[in-house]
Amino acid sequence: MTQIDPNKVASVAALLKxxxxxxxxxxxxxxxxxxxxxxxxxxxxxxxxxxDISDYEGKDVDxxxxxxxxxxxxxxx
Ligand code: SF4
Numbered sequence: 001m002t003q004i005d006p007n008k009v010a011s012v013a014a015l016l017k018x019x020x021x022x023x024x025x026x027x028x029x030x031x032x033x034x035x036x037x038x039x040x041x042x043x044x045x046x047x048x049x050x051x052d053i054s055d056y057e058g059k060d061v062d063x064x065x066x067x068x069x070x071x072x073x074x075x076x077x
Contacts, residue, residue, distance in 0.1 A: 018075045020061045022048045025072040032064035032073060040064065048072070 020039060022032075028046040032039075039059045043049045053059075065073045 016077065017055065017057075018077055019056055020050050020064075020073055021076045022050060023072045023074070025070045026068075027070055027072075029069060031067045031069070035064045035067055036060040 022040070026047045028042060028048065030042060030048070032048050033041060036059055039051055039053065039056060039061055040048045041051055050056075061073070061075070065071075065075075
């Protein structure tokens with residue numbers, strides 16, 4: 001029987017983690033910040049940026065994607 005290397009499982013899991021991205025279409029309405037304050041924040045120019053956190057799953061990102069009026073948010077890997 002083949003054994004699974006836990007280190008390889010962890011590295012594959014890390015590769016599969018999704019991260020939200022905000023495009024240049026952002027108009028700075030701050031809807032995403034209001035919905036997912038732990039994921040998004042406005043930068044000094046008033047546009048949304050993604051905070052650097054370890055895991056974005058379960059953080060209402062999908063709700064922010066739906067709420068964004070200019071479809072500026074998407075998932076990436
Ligand atoms: S909801 Fe969309 S337009 Fe509004 S701040 Fe977030 S990314 Fe920008």
